[in-house]
């Protein structure tokens with residue numbers, strides 16, 4: 001979970017899902033800035049106003065709506081894949097390790113991490129899926145090919161390693177995280193990731209954009225027909 005991408009998910013059935021969060025996060029930040037602006041104009045001795053409270057409510061409502069819909073969309077997909085257990089990275093680890101204090105604060109606020117986990121667990125229960133929260137320390141810094149942790153670099157969504165490997169930072173991290181929880185051998189080749197974008201009402205799939213195909217993707221494309229399985233179960 002992060003700010004560019006809200007959730008990156010990998011399954012042992014070879015699926016990857018990426019819920020993109022840039023627009024949502026930008027919207028949240030805009031409202032936060034507007035709140036700060038209004039607060040700075042309050043008369044001395046006043047701490048809030050109707051307008052400020054309304055903005056807070058709007059901000060919370062929008063976030064909750066998107067999170068609710070995300071959790072439901074994901075659980076339906078995982079249920080269709082026959083997933084029994086979901087491991088959720090402990091976001092606080094990642095925040096303290098890799099992110100600047102500024103991003104940190106905003107992301108904490110945006111994520112309302114506890115409520116997200118609660119929401120995830122409650123919805124998962126409806127589908128008979130177990131949720132386990134585990135540390136995802138170092139998954140975002142570790143190269144999925146050579147295991148290097150120190151001589152790697154992240155630039156936006158792009159992960160680069162000194163061994164020459166380049167991939168999607170969040171999807172790779174989610175795959176590494178799954179390997180750590182489920183065991184190296186349970187995580188095989190991956191279908192092309194399903195990317196989803198929020199349009200104020202639904203999470204809808206983005207058309208496949210041409211990406212650098214990793215050897216894994218090429219192998220999977222031949223055997224599973226290009227990730228068609230992933231389109232099953234969209235509400």
Ligand SMILES: [Zn+2]
Pocket residue numbers: 143144145146147148161162163164165
């Ligand atoms: Zn490497």
